[in-house]
Amino acid sequence: MKLYYFPPSPNTRKAHAVAIHLELPFDLRLIDLEKGEQRTPEFLKLNPTGRTPVLQDEDFILWESTAIMQYLASQVPNSLWPEDIKSRADITHWQSWELTHWMPACQPLQYENFVKQLLQLGDADPQVVQRTTEIFHKEATMLNTYLAEREFLVNNTLTLADFSVASALTYAVPGRFPLDNYPHIRTWYARIEQLPAWQKTAPPRG
CATH class of the missing domain: 3.40.30.10 (Glutaredoxin)
Incomplete structure (x- = not known):
């Protein structure tokens, strides 16, 4: 492949x-x-x-x-994508949420606070930042509450859902995502960051 x-x-x-x-x-x-x-x-x-x-x-x-x-x-038996149809539906539900709601709450902050400066495209647009921050808080509040008593998103074990939702936080630090009031998200993401596969795919610094 x-x-x-x-x-x-x-x-x-x-x-x-x-x-x-x-x-x-x-x-x-x-x-x-x-x-x-x-x-x-x-x-x-x-x-x-x-x-x-x-x-x-x-x-x-x-x-x-x-x-x-x-x-x-689907290439090999694994716990990331279990055979159980309910588990797969739950994983797909989180992947759909990431694409539809979570990424749109993260990507504009990433672009305005990090990418624009990186590419010398000017300062962040305060209106975009404010509007997106409100959306971010709405989605982060839900996610933080959900993770309060869970180590992972589905079946309390690492699945594709975690890789999907975590990907949106790749630039959380340079993008200045307002995560201070969401300890359960931070703890969960720190757990993802310990994975060798996540460390090996960290974006290059430069």
Whole structure:
């Protein structure tokens, strides 16, 4: 299998981390978004949206990180993606929440407080930060309460759900996410950060 990836991307990270955690054999193919390699004809044949990650398994091409994670975790028996249909539905529910609600509550803070400065695109827009911060608090309050008596999101064991939801916090520190009042999220994320696969997929510093 080939994984076309861009290391700084949180969506790339969650798929890459799953592959490492499960010790699956795969070849990494770097797609440098900063150089525009996602817009080359060769890559657009793999993913017409021009985004990473993309998985190629012989003649089977798959894009969208959640689908890739589920496909990877279906390769071997494991607890990240258990056979039980209720567990799989619960995992998918958290992955859907991450895409629909959690990432939109995190990504604008990441962009305004970190990416814009990194790329010298100007100062953060205070209106965007304020609006997104309100959304963040709403979603974080729910997540923090849910994690109060749990070590992980589903069945109290590490699953794909944890990789998905944690990915949005990849830039929590430079993005200045307001996590001070959410101790259970911080404790849970610290647990994820101890995973070798998570450490190996940490975005490069520079």
